[in-house]
Amino acid sequence: MCAGISTSTRSSSIRIPDFSVTSDPKARLAEAYRQALAKEAPDHPELEVVFEKPRQPEHGDFACSIALQLAKRLKRNPRQLAEALTSKALAAFADFDKFFAGYEIAGPGFINFRLRPEVKLAAIRSALAAGADWGRATKDRPISVQVEFVSANPTGPLHVGHGRQAAIGDALAAMLEARGDKVTREFYYNDAGAQIHNLALSVQARARGLKPGDAGWPADGYAGEYIEEIARQYRGSLEDLEAIRRFAVDYLREEQDIDLREFGVKFDVYYLESSLYTDGKVDEVVKALIASGKTYEKDGALWLRSTEYGDDKDRVIRKSDGAYTYFVPDVAYHLTKWRRGFAKVINVQGTDHMGTKARVRAGLQALNVGVPPGYPDYVMHSMVRVMRGGEEVKISKRAGSYVTLRDLLDWAGRDAVRFFLLSRRADADFVFDIDLARAQTEENPVYYVQYAHARVCSVFGQWTGNPAALSSADLSRLTNEKEFALAQRIGEFPDLVAEAARELSPHSITFYLRSLAAEFHSYYNAERILVDDEALRMARLALCAAVRQTLASGLSLIGVSAPEKM
């Protein structure tokens, strides 16, 4: 929210203009127009006043099309309405001139506003004052949010899809934290059930000298090379399947942890599916579902009428052989999330788990314990294809049937992999070009952003002044358009983070960083920073310091390093 309060004391020096304005002029403007609209058109409360930054700079800094929307409903001339709304709105906006250089009614009825340059430049002070907290916000009443991601079965190495999830989930968590919520990162292990049984059988078979395809090899056995490694290192009895299972699961969990550490992802909670059985939570859910009256017996199995809660078909709870389906622990697990007090839960999953969304929500609704209908949220991401040398890579030796996260890290490194995996919308198909990610000298977007940061650092490395003095630099010495644009871009950062967090779209951070880096590179080539004129030099250094802070803060949100040298 717009705090609207400037806590900084007015400087006594008359040489320094007032840059301490922290009110959000856009919010003020929108509010003024909302009130004007309420007077002009009380019958149309559905109309929303939105100010946006026009694509083309000549259309000003903020633009609004409310007059056009209203004209349609009132069947009146949009330009006249724009004038009428504006005169009402500005009459109520006493210090308009303090923020804005002017406005115009353009085209069919757009209202365009131009900020005063010093308002744009004020972002520089804000960024410097905030330091590492730039872009962050605090909430009076933070909510408890859980982001569940990766959640790979301990049946093999992590694949590229898990990598995408790790990048997305960790960035989402960081963004939500930055906006003031309390975030828990959680990993759920499906360490019970048939797949784990297959894993144990596969390791046992390998240990007995069998290979995939041999007579006696388990029907759904795992063929990857890692099975052989596990079998080689297992020292216990080959008859003790339970011991083999435990060994294999521990081995693979450890291996996954190593990859995640290298990727820079840490989890607060690891939740084991098996604990849901040992704690009795699975039984509890079954009883609760039966008590709900929404179950029925058919063909020897127990079913839930999940279609009554938006699922596309009813689900089996207990199979005719007496065992529960995976549906039950899934619901039990999500019930624990609700009971653990997570007001908001975001599950990051691949689109191959599309079906679980309706199922889990339906199961929670059937329990009738007050869980909201849209709980939990899902961010579904599509699959990753890997290209190398102009060809698609489909398998790795180690995993057998898929490319691993480790392959990606070995080929391109953490920063490039993170940045790349976040440079697409989650639900967009994604082709990971290894050759591009490896390119250290050319067209690599990661280096483009990191280079901007290193460049700023390099400038500061050649300057011997006192950094503390930057905060009192005379910003009115900044007078060219590139400087205004850069400052304005910096000023957008907090809103951008808030918006990306709300929309659950970490990719917009990477796009923002590219724009910011581009504007800085352009500025750097056009103007010299370390000029002889000391006041101008200080002002430009202050701008550079704000750029550096914004790049560092943005990169940190997506888990990419901000190097001082490259």
Added chain:
RNA sequence: GCGCCCGUAGCUCAGCGGAUCAGAGUAUUGGCCUCCGAAGCCAAGGGUCGUGGGUUCGAAUCCCGCCGGGCGCGCCA
């Protein structure tokens, strides 16, 4: 067959609560280092936004059909 998602420049992709939306990067071509890092900058060419309708003064954006692609649709997890 049903459900969800996706078709935007040669390639990889933004934009998609309509308007001021035809964009970025890359590739191609041509310029810029005696000067803070050329991993950079400046400029040019390149697309009837899959397709056909509809709503609208106005559609890449909303609605419907079709074509093409992905993922689901198990008493597997």
